Amino acid sequence: MPHTFFQTDFTHDPAAECWVSGAQGHATFPVQNLPLGIFSVGDGPRRAGMAIGDHVLDVPAVAPLLGEDAQAAARLADAPTLNALAAAGPHPMRALRCAVFNLLTNEPNRPDVEPHLYPAADCTLHVPFAVGDYTDFYTGIHHATNIGSLFRPDNPLLPNYKYVPIGYHGRSSSIRVSPTQVKRPSGQTKAPDADAPAFGPSKRLDYELEMAIWIGEGNALGEPIPVGEAECHIAGISILNDWSARDIQAWEYQPLGPFLAKNFHSTVSPWVVTLDALAPFRVAQPARPEGDPAPMDYLAHDVSAAAFGITMEVYISTSRMREAGDEPHRLSSGPMSAMYWTAAQLVAHHSVGGCNMQAGDLLGTGTLTSGEAGGEGSLIELSQGGKAPITLPNGETRTFLEDGDEVIMTAFAEREGFARIGLGECRATIVG
Incomplete structure (x- = not known):
């Protein structure tokens, strides 16, 4: 279907x-x-x-x-x-x-x-599902380009990015529902000028503005889900904040990818908005830039309405802001459609090797950055890797999250001629 x-x-x-x-x-x-x-x-x-x-x-x-x-x-x-x-x-x-x-x-x-x-x-x-497996993708091409530019200015995207949906298997046991608290993780970090790593609490704790794609009906082991049928295996969508300890990640991620920097906590919003509810808000998948390779046959499908017209927002509220009664400050806003790969392509690719998807499996989109100023999906982008502190309305500055900071993510869909609907909140506070 x-x-x-x-x-x-x-x-x-x-x-x-x-x-x-x-x-x-x-x-x-x-x-x-x-x-x-x-x-x-x-x-x-x-x-x-x-x-x-x-x-x-x-x-x-x-x-x-x-x-x-x-x-x-x-x-x-x-x-x-x-x-x-x-x-x-x-x-x-x-x-x-x-x-x-x-x-x-x-x-x-x-x-x-x-x-x-x-x-x-x-x-x-x-948490709406018993989550057996969690996979976090990297579909936000603007985020991938921004992050790559921080570390590889001359070659921000690796050669495989435009051929294969990139993802890694995350930790399902540490998924929690909003509202909640996030304990600052500890791990090994290594400063560029240090001779050896040190151990301690992360100093570069970051949020990631993502969406959660929940699997409904699964597939048998060895029987891939065709891309044209993939959406009927999606139970719905929520908001996801896949927290990152950037300093721990920088030291540990090679050669096998994220580990302790990503396994300590992921927060989901509690409500699952069905694809039936989102039917009026379907939009075309953004066209690939000229010269980009076409998707392989098993990923090729009609993308004229394959994306979701959902607006995502992220706010911050510091301890001092709450004490003063100040409203949360919006850090960024952008569309869910800022995905290089569609939700259907993620499901099809995940199962193409024969992986059996099961009800309650969670697929994260990866950080979704709009590609325009004010649409950054993480602090590492907003602060340019920590080099450009963000000034909040009360004069406080941030490069990364501090204890007591509350991060609030919201998302909604609206279109003329239809009632606006929302996905609720994904809210969590950093504790030491």
């Missing part, structure tokens, strides 16, 4: 009226969105919920109110993770979303549904 499987329908009608208090016109979670997540209330069990306005709908609890296909999906959602629901594929998830949309836009359903709505402020949100 190609990406044309995901089309606009009645659930995208901007005139649809939702009876849930505060949901109508909500900038992030209107009824046209209905992202999935895992929540609990008090000491209650974890189960799937849908974000609607400032509330969370208990999905398993409304199963008896749904039609046959949607009811079966809602029962799969009666679990502490979304893995079983996602593994069932895009059809049950679509049936569930459509049925819940009908519940929330028809006033006569209110008496039966309202008891199963919880104020979001009373809910605890959890």
Whole structure:
């Protein structure tokens, strides 16, 4: 099934009226969105919920109110993770979303549904999947060029970059959900003028503005996923901050790549926005520069609507800013479409050698930098490798993150003629 499987329908009608208090016109979670997540209330069990306005709908609890296909999906959602629901594929998830949309836009359903709505402020949100495997890609070509220019000014991109999606296997056990705290990692570092490395806390701790692509239905070992069918194996998208200790990374990454500099923590936003919800916001994959090689046959597909029109933003709030009551300061903003490879190509390439993808696998896009000033996806780019400190509105400066700094990432999609939807927040604070 190609990406044309995901089309606009009645659930995208901007005139649809939702009876849930505060949901109508909500900038992030209107009824046209209905992202999935895992929540609990008090000491209650974890189960799937849908974000609607400032509330969370208990999905398993409304199963008896749904039609046959949607009811079966809602029962799969009666679990502490979304893995079983996602593994069932895009059809049950679509049936569930459509049925819940009908519940929330028809006033006569209110008496039966309202008891199963919880104020979001009373809910605890959890990592939405049991993450078996995590792969971080390097699809942001502007970020790759910027980073390469810091270390290889004459040859910023390695020869393979435009032929093969570059990635590495990350650490799934240290993935945590927003909001959270990130403990500053320690490791070996070596200054350029030092004779030997030293051990201690990272002094060049950085964020990475990324998106998370969650795998739904998997594939059998040895049976690759064709690129034209890859999107039907994607359960949805969240925000990802894949933290980096740049000084540890500089010393350890050769010859086998990232290790301790990347395994200490990755933060995801709690809500999974489905590709059905994103159907109105599909955009063309940016054209490859003239002279770049065409993708190999197993990666070649129609890219006229293969990217997502999602705007990403990153903010910082220092301890002093919070004490003074100052608003977080926006550091950068850019589009998710700043990817050299599409989401479908990432899935196809990951599986082409026979790797069996499984529900809950997480693919990171890599840092997404827009290619324009103000669109840098990391501090190492903003501060030019630490040589150009950033001055914040209150006079503080930063080259890399300090203890007490809070990093807030947001993302949203909007297009004329459709309701704006958001992906929520990915928020974490650095602690010593």
